[in-house]
Amino acid sequence: MAKVNIKMPEEFLLKVSRLADQTDVILPKVLEAGGEVVLDKVKGNLNDVVGKGTKYPSRSTGELISSLGLSDAKQDRDGNFNVKVGFVEPRSDGESNAKIAGIIEYGKHGQPAKPFLKPARTASRKSCANAMIAKLEEEISKI
Template sequence: MAKVDIKMPDDFLLKISKLGSDFDPVAEKVLKAGGEVVFKRTKSNLSAVIGKGTKHESRSTGELEKALGVTSVRLDRNGNHNIKIGFSEPRPDGESNAKIANILEYGKHGQPAKPFLKPAKSASKSECISVMKSTFEEEVKKI
């Protein structure tokens, strides 16, 4: 799983403090909007690299693509709202989706790396931020 820490500017923190008890629903909508942007990019990158550039015919079953998903927004023990994009577990064959995704991302002996997570994170960052900002502004105007 990729992890991103974002530092908030003061004017943004003032807007958040004005939300009061409406903060949690707004935070969930904003994170869901940003998560969908990153999810779509990750899914397209994953589809683009699976089975490509192999010496032998691909044995892909599509399970890794089906297992990719977005969690619901949750609060961690520090009170931070989190949303994650990752793979559901376990696979029917007993393997770990996270292990297979890791091998695909970084490669292994005899298998070159085919990064899909890191490029998705980099490529979707600015779009994600703009979607989250616009969603936040829309939600603040509603209140």
């Protein structure tokens, strides 16, 4: 049986061990950096579709756009960190922001769909990954 012994550079091993101690601090920062990119794209897309192309004058109050936000990075029961882009509930008029966003995204009888979430997810995928990589490299360089 052949045996291979590989020795890693001492500096690399020290960085990796320090990185392991800091993952609970670094990962939320990295995810939030990527979430900000997606949030900006969703807000831009929502701004572009709300009140545009309607038969009647728009009744938009701007409350839906202002309720859009990013959650803090939280760890789920499986140990995975997550951030969410979503709407704060409830609205001042008692309606659900999620319901109104769903109607805008998918439409309803007599109201055509004006997708803003799915195109934002698709368009921001690469820039989100790049922002997360840049933030990770920045955090690693601090170690």
